Amino acid sequence: MSDAKNANGAQAIRAAGLVKRYQNGQITALDGLDLEVRAGEFVAVCGPSGCGKSTLLNLIAGIDRPDAGELAVFGKRAATLTEVETDALRSGVIGLVFQLHNLLPQLTAAENVQVAMMPGERTAAQRAARAEELLTRVGLAHRMNALPPTLSGGERQRVAVARALANSPKLLLADEPTGALDSKTGGQLFELLGEIQRELGMTLLVVTHDEHIAARAGRVVRILDGKVC
C-alpha cells in the first residue's frame, strides 16, 4: 500500500478456521475459512452463489457469530465481544452497504444519512452539514431532498454509501452493492467506493460475483464451498 495513512500495516480482519453452520449443523456455510486483511486494503470477495460470502460479511459485521474458529476485527475477537461492544463496533467502526439499499422511503436522501448518526454526539445542524458533505462527495448534492423512490438504482446505492460513511468507519463492508445495477452503473459505484477508500485510507471489503468489477479492487479473494480457494 502506497498510501501513507495505511503504511502501518495493522490488521483489520483476521479469520482463522472460521466455521458457520445453519439448520442444526446440516448446512455448513463456512468450512474453516482463513482470511487476513490489512488496514487500508481494498479487497473484493468473489465466488459462486451459496459459497458463503454473505455469511462471512455478517460474521465480520457482528450480525452473526461463528460456531468455531477465530475472528478478530481490528484486534477485537468476535467470540469475546459482548452484545454492547458488538453494537459499538458495528456503529462506530464498521459501515455497511447491502445489495438492496434499505433506505427509509419516507425520508429524504439527506435524512437517511442523518439518521445513521443518531444517537450520537453531533447536533442536528452538524448532522445536516455532514449529510450534505457526504452526499456531495457521492455526487448527489442536487438530489439531497429527494425521496428514495424517486431516485435511480445507482443514486440510491450512492445514498447508501453516504449513509455507511456517516460515522467515519475504519472498515466498510459492502455485500453485492452493485448487484441490482447494470454493469456500467455498477462499475461506476465500485470506482466511487475505491476513490473514497483511498481518500479516507479506510479498509474496504466488497462482495461481488462480477469478476470484471472485482478486478478493480486491490486484491481479489475467491471463496468456494465456505473456504478461500
Ligand SMILES: Nc1ncnc2c1ncn2[C@@H]1O[C@H](COP(=O)(O)OP(=O)(O)OP(=O)(O)O)[C@@H](O)[C@H]1O
Ligand atoms: N439463515 C440461514 N439459514 C440456513 N441456511 C443459510 C442461512 N443463510 C445462509 N444459508 C446457507 O449457507 C450457505 C451460504 O450462504 P451465503 O448467503 O453466505 O452465500 P453467498 O455466497 O452470499 O451467496 P449469494 O451470492 O447467492 O448471495 C448457502 O448454502 C445458504 O443456503
Ligand SMILES: [Mg+2]
Ligand atoms: Mg450473498
